[in-house]
Amino acid sequence: MAKIPPSVDVAQLIAGVTAGDRASIGRAITLVESDAATHRQAAEQLLAELTVLGVDAQRIGVTGVPGVGKSTFIEFFGKQLTGRGHKVAVLAIDPSSAISGGSILGDKTRMVELSRDASAFIRPSPSAGSLGGVARKTREAIVVVEAAGYDVVLVETVGVGQSETMVAEMVDFFLLLMLAGAGDSLQGIKRGVLELADLVAINKADGDNLERASRARVELESALRYLPPVVEGWKVPVLTCSALAEQGFDELWQCIEQHRVHTVTSGQRAVRRSSQQINWMWRTVEQALTERFRHDPRVATQLSLLEQTVRDGELPATVAARRLLAAFLGD
Numbered sequence: 001m002a003k004i005p006p007s008v009d010v011a012q013l014i015a016g017v018t019a020g021d022r023a024s025i026g027r028a029i030t031l032v033e034s035d036a037a038t039h040r041q042a043a044e045q046l047l048a049e050l051t052v053l054g055v056d057a058q059r060i061g062v063t064g065v066p067g068v069g070k071s072t073f074i075e076f077f078g079k080q081l082t083g084r085g086h087k088v089a090v091l092a093i094d095p096s097s098a099i100s101g102g103s104i105l106g107d108k109t110r111m112v113e114l115s116r117d118a119s120a121f122i123r124p125s126p127s128a129g130s131l132g133g134v135a136r137k138t139r140e141a142i143v144v145v146e147a148a149g150y151d152v153v154l155v156e157t158v159g160v161g162q163s164e165t166m167v168a169e170m171v172d173f174f175l176l177l178m179l180a181g182a183g184d185s186l187q188g189i190k191r192g193v194l195e196l197a198d199l200v201a202i203n204k205a206d207g208d209n210l211e212r213a214s215r216a217r218v219e220l221e222s223a224l225r226y227l228p229p230v231v232e233g234w235k236v237p238v239l240t241c242s243a244l245a246e247q248g249f250d251e252l253w254q255c256i257e258q259h260r261v262h263t264v265t266s267g268q269r270a271v272r273r274s275s276q277q278i279n280w281m282w283r284t285v286e287q288a289l290t291e292r293f294r295h296d297p298r299v300a301t302q303l304s305l306l307e308q309t310v311r312d313g314e315l316p317a318t319v320a321a322r323r324l325l326a327a328f329l330g331d
């Protein structure tokens with residue numbers, strides 16, 4: 001990761017980002033992701049100025065269980081899009097770092113072609129210590145890449161925990177990749193995730209798998225009929241695709257474009273984005289308050305003892321919470 005000096009020349013960084021300079025984009029993302037108090041002012045100024053400079057990008061979340069083929073899909077899809085003149089940014093979250101705090105190499109090496117593409121920018125975010133493997137500052141990174149002119153932003157998330165909900169809160173389009181499982185095509189995917197999807201694609205529809213994938217598609221299509229629509233007037237399509245066989249991507253992109261036109265003309269996209277902004281505001285407030293709370297000396301002195309008594313079952317969690325709040329608020 002690029003090192004950020006305590007005093008940052010924000011104007012120079014903005015000039016670099018908007019000129020599309022990769023090193024500047026990398027540094028800008030590192031800065032807005034930084035938690036260091038010395039960076040806060042520069043980071044906020046940078047974000048504020050970059051926000052108004054960004055292109056109106058299509059933000060697409062890609063999810064699915066580990067191994068479903070997300071990274072391979074993004075590599076292939078990304079290449080298709082740059083081939084059509086798009087500039088593609090990928091904000092990838094490597095599951096290995098969520099679980100072990102380990103390296104980010106896995107995904108980077110797999111997107112080897114896309115990372116060599118002059119029209120693509122790949123940023124694997126360290127997800128350790130964040131909720132369900134989504135980097136906490138992905139929204140901030142989106143602002144930076146849009147200011148750099150990337151008009152398609154792909155956010156890859158691991159198919160576990162609450163990460164999907166968080167990613168769905170920051171994109172215009174949520175794509176769920178699934179596999180045609182033995183018998184049960186809904187295996188491994190929680191219903192809640194299915195309810196967030198704007199499109200479901202049965203991946204690895206190739207070779208021996210092709211027929212099973214087509215069957216799974218039909219099954220799923222009828223299952224989805226009973227779910228309430230996420231977007232009014234949008235029936236969630238189920239497609240099949242394969243990066244290996246290079247199939248299904250035209251249809252998929254057409255769907256994404258149709259969704260864009262539908263949500264822009266119906267006003268739903270603007271509504272979705274503004275409620276996402278409010279959501280971002282509250283998440284930021286919550287994070288800052290929690291941080292303050294944890295580090296407050298009146299709280300800190302009691303915290304470990306209270307945690308222990310709750311852990312041992314000697315004190316109800318709610319009572320402990322009340323005591324900590326009382327200490328913090330001076331009640």
Ligand SMILES: Nc1nc2c(ncn2[C@@H]2O[C@H](COP(=O)(O)OP(=O)(O)O)[C@@H](O)[C@H]2O)c(=O)[nH]1
Binds near residue numbers: 066068073204242245
């Ligand atoms: N048959 C087939 N295998 C694929 C396809 N896409 C990915 N794979 C394989 O599935 C495995 C997991 O892929 P990866 O992209 O790392 O999945 P991720 O964990 O969801 O990011 C790898 O071994 C890929 O080679 C595909 O379209 N067809």
Ligand SMILES: [Mg+2]
Binds near residue numbers: 070071072107
């Ligand atoms: Mg991956």
